[in-house]
Amino acid sequence: MAMFCKSCGRSMVDAARFCSACGTEAPPPMAGAYAPPAQRTLVRPRLGRMIGGVCQGLANQYGWDVAWVRVLAVVTGFFGGGIGGLVYIVLWVVTPDEPLALQAGQPYPPASS
Numbered sequence: 854m855a856m857f858c859k860s861c862g863r864s865m866v867d868a869a870r871f872c873s874a875c876g877t878e879a880p881p882p883m884a885g886a887y888a889p890p891a892q893r894t895l896v897r898p899r900l901g902r903m904i905g906g907v908c909q910g911l912a913n914q915y916g917w918d919v920a921w922v923r924v925l926a927v928v929t930g931f932f933g934g935g936i937g938g939l940v941y942i943v944l945w946v947v948t949p950d951e952p953l954a955l956q957a958g959q960p961y962p963p964a965s966s
Contacts, residue, residue, distance in 0.1 A: 896951045905945040 856865045856879065858872040865872055870879055895914050897906030908926050912919035929937025 895948055897945075897948050898951045899953075905941070906950075907941055907944045907948060910948060911944075 856867055856869070857863065858865055858875060858877055859880070860877040861872060861875040863872065863874045865879060871877065872879065893914060895910055897910045898913060899906075901909045901919070903909070903923070908922040909919050911917070912922045926937055926941055930941065931937075
């Protein structure tokens with residue numbers, strides 16, 4: 854995409870930081886404008902889980918309301934011939950826990966004073 858100087862209106866090279874004609878600073882490139890969406894992986898979060906964290910993890914992954922995911926899991930567990938319960942147990946076993954969040958440079962276990 855062609856860039857134009859905001860002061861003099863001349864065409865600029867995409868990677869240029871300054872206009873070659875008038876010396877005006879070019880606007881910074883738009884970060885993430887054409888970047889693909891971040892790859893998310895399904896994890897069972899450590900906060901907000903009821904039993905195994907499967908419903909909370911699915912809700913976080915797809916941006917759904919966790920209450921509806923839990924209602925759907927219970928309904929399919931009771932009225933779906935047990936398929937919902939079986940799927941829940943399989944996802945509980947297969948889905949990894951969310952990694953522990955440690956601050957950078959903090960040793961584990963913390964040193965006691």
